[in-house]
Amino acid sequence: MDSQVKTTLTPLVLRGAPALIETVFPAQKVSFEAQAERKAVAAQTLTCLGSYWKGRKPLILVRTIVLGCLLPPTDDTEADLDVFERLLAFDDEGLARRALAANAFSAARLQEMLTIRDPERYFSGRGWRRDLTDDDKLTLYRRALATLGSYEAKASLGKRPEEVNPDWLYAPVWPVVNRHYAHLGIEAHSFPELIEQLGILRYGHRPRVGDTFCGGGSIPFEAARLGCDVYASDLNPVACMLTWGALNIIGASPERRAEIEQAQREVAAAVDAEITRLGIEHDEQGNRAKAYLYCLETRCPETGWLVPLAPSWVISRTRRVIARLKPDHAGKRFDIGIVSGVSERELKAAERGTVQDGEMVYQLDGKTYRTPIKTLRGDYRLPDGSTANRLRRWEKTDFKPRPDDIFQERLYCIQWIMRGGQAEGRPPAARQETFFAAPTEADLERERRVEAIVAENLARWQADGLVPDMPIEPGDKTDEPIRTRGWTYWHHLFNARQLLSMALTIQEWRTSQVANVGWINIAKMLNFYAKLCQWLPTQGEGGPKHVFYNQALNVFYNYAVRGFVRFTPDFFELSRVTMPDVKREIVSVPANHPQQHCEFWIADPPYADAVNYHEITEFFIAWLRKNPPVPFDAWVWDSRRALAIKGSGAEFRRGMVAAYRAMAAHMPDNGVQCVMFTHQDTGVWSDLIAIFWAAGLQVAAAWYIATETTSELKQGGYVQGTVILILRKRAPGERQGFRQRLLPEVRQEVQRQMETMLHLNERVAAQHGAPVWNDADLQMAGYAAVLKVLTACTHIGGEEVTTFALRPRARGEVTVVDDMVQQAAETASNLLVPEGLSPDTWGRLTGIERFYCRMLEMEAAGARKLDNYQNFAKAFHVGDYSQVMGDMRPNQARVKRVSEFAGRDLTEATELGRSRLGRLILGLQQMLRETEARVVVEQFKREMDDFLDVRLLLAEVSAFLARKSPEQPVREAAEVLAARLKNLRFGE
Structure with missing residues (x-):
C-alpha cells in the first residue's frame, strides 16, 4: 500500500468497533464451499505437503473468519453481507467468473440454454468466435447461471475461489468495497491492501494472526x-x-520454486542411479520393479506346515490376477504361483484368503484347518487384566524376523514395468506396460543382497541418523505394532528395501542446498513407504495404499512395498500460490507459552476425541529427529507426550485454560479470538464454556459450518461439522450470576438474536430467493446466546467461575451450565415454527412430533445432513430419533415416509406411537388402503379421549403433511383428512 493511501486513513478509528463476524456470517455458502474443498481430496492446496495430517480446516473457512474479524459492520446489514460475499466470490458475479474459469458451459450448450438475439457476436457455428474475450463470454455465463436455482447448483459448476486468478476474479469487487467503506477512507485494490488498511484502522498497523495449535498450517497459511x-x-x-x-x-517465489524443483530432480536421480548400480530393482531382462508384495508366514500347530497369511489372494481385479497356493509336501509349505486372466469364479474364490474372521484358515489334502490368530500369537491375560503374548520383542539390531519367530515374512509377487515401458526411468503412467510374476531364484537373490547391505550398515546408519534407532513408546495408537508383531523400534515398521532406499534418500537430501524441503519430502515418502501400506487389488491394475489413510498404525498380514521408481520428482509435485511479503514466524512451543502478541488468535484446538498426533507422528519424528536442517534444528524433535493437551475431563480443561489464558494475555483489549472445533457431541459445550470462563474470555458469536463428506471411512452415521466461536476479553469487574436471574436473560438474548437473523433471512430471501441461514444455523443462535450471557459472569451461584469450571464433574451431574445450554436450545427451537403450523399448535406438540415436522420442513428445503437430525433430536428431548429415520447416511439423511412406518413403529412402546402424530400416521396409512376419511375420524373420536380439544391440531398437522410429504398419495390423503377434521360439525 502506498503512502498516499495511508495518509487518508485515521489510525485506530475502529479500535472499539465490533467485527462483522459477530453479526453476519454466510454459513450456508461457507458450508458448501468447505465441503467442495474437502471433496477435492489430493487437489487441496496444502494436502500435497502430506496427506497424513488429517486435521486441516478448509482454507475457505479460514479466509471467511479472517475477513469477518477485520471487516466492520455498518448500519446496513444487508449491504455488509453483500460486500462480505463479494470478497469471498460467493456473489453472482464471482460465481460466473468461477464457472468461466472452469469452462463450465460449451458454446453449443449455451446456444441450447439461452435465446441469443445476435449469436454471430459470440459464435462461429457451434463453437466460440476466436476473437471473443472473457468479458464477452461472461455476458452469457451470467445469463446461464441465472437460470439455475440454488447457490449449490451454481457454485458446483465453477472452480473453487482459490483456483482462479485473484486479479481477474476480484477485479469488479474493489470498487464496491471502496464505496461501501468510503467513510473510513478505504481505497484497496487487493486483499493485502485491504487487510493492511483495516488493520491500521483497528490497531494502527498490519494485523498479526496467531495460531498456537497450527497443525497442518491452514490457518497461518491462509x-x-x-x-x-x-x-x-x-x-x-x-x-x-x-x-x-x-x-x-x-x-515460495518463482525463483525459489525453481531451486526446489531442481533439487528434487537431482536427489531422485542420484538415489535412482545408486539403486540401479546395486542392481536390486532390475531383472536380467531390464524390467524394473514397480511394487513388491509380501505376506506373513506362520507354522500351523496342527500340521507343522508353514502357511502364508493373507485375507485375500486377489492381486489385480481388472487384470484378473491371483496368487494360487500349491502344497509342497516335501518342504511342508506352500508354493505361491501368480496366475493372470483367471475366470470370474476363480477370482471370487481367491477373495477368501488364509486369514478369515481372526483365524488362519487353509485347506490341505481335502481337510480344512482353523487356528485363531490369537492362539498363534499365544495371547494370555495378565493379573491386572491386560493381555500379553508369546511374540518375541524385536531388538534394535533387527530388521527382519529371526528364523524361530512366530511370524516370518515372504516375498510372493512382484509387479514389473516392462523394459522399454519407461522414459529416462520415469515413464508417464499411460506408457507403462506392467505384469505380475512370482519371484524367481534370481529375484530372491536380489532380496538377500538387499538384506546383506542393510545388515552390514544398519548400526552405522542408525548412529548417523539415516535410519531410526528410536523405541516405540506404548500408547493408544502405538500399542498395535508392539502387540501384534513384536515390533519395538520404529525401523521395524520398514523392510530391508525400504530401509536401504530411505537411508540413501536422506543422505542425498542432507547435502542439498534445500535440505529443509528434503525433510518434508522424506516425511511424505514415509507415508507411502512402510510395511503398513496395504495392497489394494481394486486400485487401477492393483496398487499400494498409504500408511495414514486413517489416524492409526494399521498392520497387515500382507503388505506392499513400492519400487523406488515410483518416487520421482512428480511424486513430490507441490502446489504454488502467490504469497505477499508478510512476516512469518513458526516456533515449536507449548500452546500456553506464545512468543508473540497477536491481534487475532484463530485456532482449531484439540478437544475430547482429538486425533493422537503426539503418538502417530512419532512415526515421522523417529526418522527426522537427528541433524535436522535449518530452521528445523531450533525445534524439539520429540512428541513431548506429557505436555500434549489431550483427552477430556479436568486435565483437558486445565490444559486448555492455560493455553487460552496465555493467548488472552498476548492480545490487545480489542483483539479477537476464534475457536474452531468439530461438533460431534454437544456435551463438549459445557467443557468449552468452562474453559473460556476460566481464561477470562466472553463469547460474542457462534456459527455452525457443515463440513461433512461421505467416504468408505465414514460409514455408520459418522458426521462432521465445525462450530465457530468468536471470543473477546471479558470486561473488567465482577458480575454475579444466578440461575433465576440468568435464565430469563438467556431466553431474551436467544429471542433477540434469532429475530435479528430471521428478519435478515426474510429480506435476503425476498431479494435473492434463498435465505442466509437454515434452521441448524438459527438453532446455533441459542447456543451463542447462552455462551454470551454465561461467559460474561465472573461468579456463578456464588462460586468463582474458574473454581466452578475446573472442579471435577460427578458422573451424570447436570450443572447449571448444562441446564442453560439445554434451555437455550429449546427456546431457539421453539421459535423455529415450521411454515404452515401456528405457534399455538407448535407449542402443544411433543418432542418427537416437533422433530418429525421440523425435519420434514428441512428436507423440503433440501437439507439432508445427519448432524442436523442429531442436533434437533437433542433439542427436542427425543429419546431415540433413529426409530423415525428412513436413511441415516451423512449427506442423505431423511425421516421415514408415512407409508414406510411399520406397525411396530407405531405401538405404545414407541415415542411416536404414543403421540397424536403417530395416531395420525396410522389413520393416513388406513386411507392409503382405501379406508374412507369419515371412518378414520370416527376411530379418532373413539380412541382419543381429548379428541374435541385436539381436532383442530390434528387438522393443522394433517394439512402440514399434505404440503410437506414427498409422497403424492400421502399428500392427497392428508389433504382430505385435514378437510374432514377441520369441517367436522358438532354432533356429527
Whole structure:
C-alpha cells in the first residue's frame, strides 16, 4: 500500500468497533464451499505437503473468519453481507467468473440454454468466435447461471475461489468495497491492501494472526495469503514443519520454486542411479520393479506346515490376477504361483484368503484347518487384566524376523514395468506396460543382497541418523505394532528395501542446498513407504495404499512395498500460490507459552476425541529427529507426550485454560479470538464454556459450518461439522450470576438474536430467493446466546467461575451450565415454527412430533445432513430419533415416509406411537388402503379421549403433511383428512 493511501486513513478509528463476524456470517455458502474443498481430496492446496495430517480446516473457512474479524459492520446489514460475499466470490458475479474459469458451459450448450438475439457476436457455428474475450463470454455465463436455482447448483459448476486468478476474479469487487467503506477512507485494490488498511484502522498497523495449535498450517497459511503477518506454533515439530512448508514452499517465489524443483530432480536421480548400480530393482531382462508384495508366514500347530497369511489372494481385479497356493509336501509349505486372466469364479474364490474372521484358515489334502490368530500369537491375560503374548520383542539390531519367530515374512509377487515401458526411468503412467510374476531364484537373490547391505550398515546408519534407532513408546495408537508383531523400534515398521532406499534418500537430501524441503519430502515418502501400506487389488491394475489413510498404525498380514521408481520428482509435485511479503514466524512451543502478541488468535484446538498426533507422528519424528536442517534444528524433535493437551475431563480443561489464558494475555483489549472445533457431541459445550470462563474470555458469536463428506471411512452415521466461536476479553469487574436471574436473560438474548437473523433471512430471501441461514444455523443462535450471557459472569451461584469450571464433574451431574445450554436450545427451537403450523399448535406438540415436522420442513428445503437430525433430536428431548429415520447416511439423511412406518413403529412402546402424530400416521396409512376419511375420524373420536380439544391440531398437522410429504398419495390423503377434521360439525 502506498503512502498516499495511508495518509487518508485515521489510525485506530475502529479500535472499539465490533467485527462483522459477530453479526453476519454466510454459513450456508461457507458450508458448501468447505465441503467442495474437502471433496477435492489430493487437489487441496496444502494436502500435497502430506496427506497424513488429517486435521486441516478448509482454507475457505479460514479466509471467511479472517475477513469477518477485520471487516466492520455498518448500519446496513444487508449491504455488509453483500460486500462480505463479494470478497469471498460467493456473489453472482464471482460465481460466473468461477464457472468461466472452469469452462463450465460449451458454446453449443449455451446456444441450447439461452435465446441469443445476435449469436454471430459470440459464435462461429457451434463453437466460440476466436476473437471473443472473457468479458464477452461472461455476458452469457451470467445469463446461464441465472437460470439455475440454488447457490449449490451454481457454485458446483465453477472452480473453487482459490483456483482462479485473484486479479481477474476480484477485479469488479474493489470498487464496491471502496464505496461501501468510503467513510473510513478505504481505497484497496487487493486483499493485502485491504487487510493492511483495516488493520491500521483497528490497531494502527498490519494485523498479526496467531495460531498456537497450527497443525497442518491452514490457518497461518491462509491468513498470510490474505496479507496478515502470522505467528504459528505447535508442540509437535511435524506440524511446525508442515506449516513452514505451506508458507515457504507452496508460498515460495518463482525463483525459489525453481531451486526446489531442481533439487528434487537431482536427489531422485542420484538415489535412482545408486539403486540401479546395486542392481536390486532390475531383472536380467531390464524390467524394473514397480511394487513388491509380501505376506506373513506362520507354522500351523496342527500340521507343522508353514502357511502364508493373507485375507485375500486377489492381486489385480481388472487384470484378473491371483496368487494360487500349491502344497509342497516335501518342504511342508506352500508354493505361491501368480496366475493372470483367471475366470470370474476363480477370482471370487481367491477373495477368501488364509486369514478369515481372526483365524488362519487353509485347506490341505481335502481337510480344512482353523487356528485363531490369537492362539498363534499365544495371547494370555495378565493379573491386572491386560493381555500379553508369546511374540518375541524385536531388538534394535533387527530388521527382519529371526528364523524361530512366530511370524516370518515372504516375498510372493512382484509387479514389473516392462523394459522399454519407461522414459529416462520415469515413464508417464499411460506408457507403462506392467505384469505380475512370482519371484524367481534370481529375484530372491536380489532380496538377500538387499538384506546383506542393510545388515552390514544398519548400526552405522542408525548412529548417523539415516535410519531410526528410536523405541516405540506404548500408547493408544502405538500399542498395535508392539502387540501384534513384536515390533519395538520404529525401523521395524520398514523392510530391508525400504530401509536401504530411505537411508540413501536422506543422505542425498542432507547435502542439498534445500535440505529443509528434503525433510518434508522424506516425511511424505514415509507415508507411502512402510510395511503398513496395504495392497489394494481394486486400485487401477492393483496398487499400494498409504500408511495414514486413517489416524492409526494399521498392520497387515500382507503388505506392499513400492519400487523406488515410483518416487520421482512428480511424486513430490507441490502446489504454488502467490504469497505477499508478510512476516512469518513458526516456533515449536507449548500452546500456553506464545512468543508473540497477536491481534487475532484463530485456532482449531484439540478437544475430547482429538486425533493422537503426539503418538502417530512419532512415526515421522523417529526418522527426522537427528541433524535436522535449518530452521528445523531450533525445534524439539520429540512428541513431548506429557505436555500434549489431550483427552477430556479436568486435565483437558486445565490444559486448555492455560493455553487460552496465555493467548488472552498476548492480545490487545480489542483483539479477537476464534475457536474452531468439530461438533460431534454437544456435551463438549459445557467443557468449552468452562474453559473460556476460566481464561477470562466472553463469547460474542457462534456459527455452525457443515463440513461433512461421505467416504468408505465414514460409514455408520459418522458426521462432521465445525462450530465457530468468536471470543473477546471479558470486561473488567465482577458480575454475579444466578440461575433465576440468568435464565430469563438467556431466553431474551436467544429471542433477540434469532429475530435479528430471521428478519435478515426474510429480506435476503425476498431479494435473492434463498435465505442466509437454515434452521441448524438459527438453532446455533441459542447456543451463542447462552455462551454470551454465561461467559460474561465472573461468579456463578456464588462460586468463582474458574473454581466452578475446573472442579471435577460427578458422573451424570447436570450443572447449571448444562441446564442453560439445554434451555437455550429449546427456546431457539421453539421459535423455529415450521411454515404452515401456528405457534399455538407448535407449542402443544411433543418432542418427537416437533422433530418429525421440523425435519420434514428441512428436507423440503433440501437439507439432508445427519448432524442436523442429531442436533434437533437433542433439542427436542427425543429419546431415540433413529426409530423415525428412513436413511441415516451423512449427506442423505431423511425421516421415514408415512407409508414406510411399520406397525411396530407405531405401538405404545414407541415415542411416536404414543403421540397424536403417530395416531395420525396410522389413520393416513388406513386411507392409503382405501379406508374412507369419515371412518378414520370416527376411530379418532373413539380412541382419543381429548379428541374435541385436539381436532383442530390434528387438522393443522394433517394439512402440514399434505404440503410437506414427498409422497403424492400421502399428500392427497392428508389433504382430505385435514378437510374432514377441520369441517367436522358438532354432533356429527
